[in-house]
Amino acid sequence: MRVHQPARWGLGAAGAGIAVILGLEVSSLDEMNPIRRTISEHGLGPDGWIFGFAVGLLAAGSVGIGVSLARRKLAGVLGTVALMGWSAGLLMTAWFQKHDWSVGPSLSGSIHRVGSLVAFLCLPLAVVLITGPWRRRVRSRATLVAFGLGICSVLWVVGIGTMVFIGTRSGLPWYRIMPLGLVERGLAVTEVAALLALGVWAATPGNRSLKPGLRAGGAAGSAANLTPPHV
Structure with a gap:
């Protein structure tokens, strides 16, 4: 299997899930x-299963995108773990429904909230860790x-956290001091x-991260090839 193939499948699955969610947004x-x-x-x-199915596709x-990034050595361990998080x-958000406040809080809603928090925190961390300029690799438009x-x-995330802090200090429900939706x-x-x-970066052939030692070795080898033979 080509190392970039899982990312292509991943883009297809993610795109399908996004399309379904957009359809739900427009129809409601x-x-x-x-x-x-x-x-x-x-x-x-x-009809909540439709939303759950769409989030599951995403x-x-x-x-799939994470698998390609890992196989092509484009993501470190921490970045991969964060993306899997x-x-x-x-x-978790797909399987467990949120609180239905017309009925009251539930265990499912609490698990859903934890899953949402984990997802929203892990994705920015994963992207910054994987594409940060401090990682030595060939840059591309997709990574930028x-x-x-x-x-x-x-x-x-910082803005939302600030609103939660302000709400806690002022005694107001944090979801009331900002347009949450x-x-x-x-x-x-x-x-x-x-x-x-x-996903686009992972699905594009030709992107591979090289360790600094390999680069140095390659450069040294090239320089050696340019050295004229002794007479």
Whole structure:
């Protein structure tokens, strides 16, 4: 199997999941306020399995992208673990429904919240670790885009954390001091775009990270070949 093939499958699965979620968003505009209601609201009700299936596709696609990145030595151990953490968090949100506040809190809703937190924190960490300029490799447009989106995702997370802190200090519910649905969608769009940029990079043939020692050896070998023979 070609090392970039899992990333191509991953992009296909992730794209399909994203398309389904976008369809749910458009079809529910008359029923759900996207500024206040979170994306996970689609998981409630008898048709909630559609949302769960779509998130599961996104999680599976992320795993495929991570496999290609690891096989091609484009991601370190920490970056790979963080990317798998994002996938695991997505699977948790897909399998467990969020709180249905018309009924009350539930164990499923608590697990869903933990999964969402893990996913939203792990993806920016993974992207920054994998595409950071301190990693020695050939840069590409996809890595630059992914790194920029990763930094934007970090800023989203910091902003949300700041709002939670302000809400805690002021005694107000943190989800009341910001348009939660809009903020969550902004974070989700940024993180998914970063994931797709990673996928494009992993699916493109010819990108391979070389260890510094190998590069030095290659350079030394080239220099040796240019040395004229002794007479």
